[in-house]
Amino acid sequence: MTDIATPLAQHTQQDMDLIDILWKQDIDLGVGREVFDYQQRQKDYELEKQKKLEKEKLEQLQKEQEKAFYMHLQLDEETGEFIPMQHAPPVEIAVESATLNNSLQNKDSLGTESTLSSEDLIYLLTDAFPFAADSEPYQPWVPEAPIEGNQNFLYSGPNVETDGLKNTVAGGENVHEMEQAWQEIMSITELKGLNNEMNNMIDLSMYSNTECPALTDTANNYSFLNSMPAIEKPINNISNFPNDLGASFATGIPDVNTNASFSMDSFCDNLLTLIDTKLTNVVPSEVASNQCLKELLNDTTDIKDLSLCKAFNGNSTPEFNDSDSGISINTSPCGTSPGQSMNSSHYGDGHFGYSDSEMDDMDSAPGSVHQILPEKNKSTISEDAFFSLSPFIPQDMVSFEMDDLSPSANDLVTAPGHSKAPFTKDKTLSRLEARFTRDEQRAKALKIPFSVDKIVNLPVDEFNVMMSKHQFNEAQLALIRDIRRRGKNKVAAQNCRKRKMENIVELENDLDTLKYEKEKLLTEKGEYNNSLFLLKKQIGTLYMEVFSKLRDEEGKPYSSQEYSLQQTKDGNVFLVPKAKKLEIKKE
């Protein structure tokens, strides 16, 4: 249907019939017969080509105007903003044009103005940043001759004076776009902060510029950026990235280079997302062999300084922060760290027959570490991005079973007991050691195909079934047995301590309760004592009252020294002589 590029004259009658049939089919879709007319299509093509040429010329013109505009601005170092020069020197494009071609010299009429009015600036801006209004597909500009240095401003377009005037008039019609353009310029100055961040990337200069020649050219050709101090370094530094990064940059640069609606924010995002993507994609597959990348990762302290840019605030910045703690020797897949008790290779099969304590001694003896390289890079990649990304992890550790890489909370706890880590000040190493318990390391060293978690937690039956599926030697069996015993005992000890603590807490609660009860009882006792005292007092008063009213046969009161009142069990009250009372008591 679309292949109708050959002239109709060359078509056979059969072709024409076919076209008719197809047209009749498409006519329902609103397709005119002219679609199949080659000459009509050729005219359209010519028109499009002409338009494209005009737009290319327009772009060239805009670039020149941008340059002219920025020559009227100076960077305010305090605010980071571009401001018009107070005593702006004549905009001498001619100075620049000493290295430019003749057509650029035609801009003298523009450059001879001593100052630019704000209106002129707005016109220039409007032309320089037409934005989406006339966005055009990217047309790479290929210089006809080798370009060096400041000759980036070579211009071979139409007469700037006339065309530029037309454009400024046209651009001035849209006030809204002018304001938008001005705000865009102002926002670019906000990239001063980005500039500072980007400065940190200078350390990447180890990568030769020549590795990305196209990129270098692209960056240098971007005259607009070269004329802006605030964003000069980022662009220059782009060429310092390694090949794989730079190549991708080269594909991203054209947006910057040609699209007038270019935004530094989006550029920053593209740049950092690209780095992000590259790091993520490259590391897992090549971490063991890509020396260049390893160097890059060693410099991630520089790259991570870019974290202020949002592209780096994501999840792709693994914890390399500790790389300055001396762990760098461990970052190599070749594992030259003396403190690599976690690097199980030194347990290798050659250590069969060693007891746990002997193995512990090896753990604790830095000098005894054998530099046995991981012999393979298994493809069993962990789900844990950290392990797949981190150069700190020997690659073969990645092949550990998933369960090993997702230890229980208990396993994640640092294991200080018996873990005679020789370099305890190495926080990163300690963390990694905590990640892999000693038993996990041992299991890995003896190539036991089960996770410690499985070995410990499987029920006996399932454990036996699992064991029966493999052939193990003495050392492996002993280790599996020890791992299971230690694992269960560890959990038991934790439970025991937990229970002990719970018992202590319970006893403390009981103690508090008992103390409260004691206080309560003491209070009650006091109240009862008071009541008793009152009762005794009332009884005494009543006794004396009753006793004082008693009279003998002669009408005399009884002496309280000789008599007393006594009550029997049946409730009767008798007046008893005290001597008699004593006798009764004795009886």
Next chain:
DNA sequence: GAAGTGTGTCATGTA
């Protein structure tokens, strides 16, 4: 550096 705390491990006993 001593003391306290948390944890892993071992030895032993019990179910």
Next chain:
DNA sequence: TATACATGACACACT
């Protein structure tokens, strides 16, 4: 008898 569990005791790291 094997296994799981409980617990005291010890060693070590850490605060």
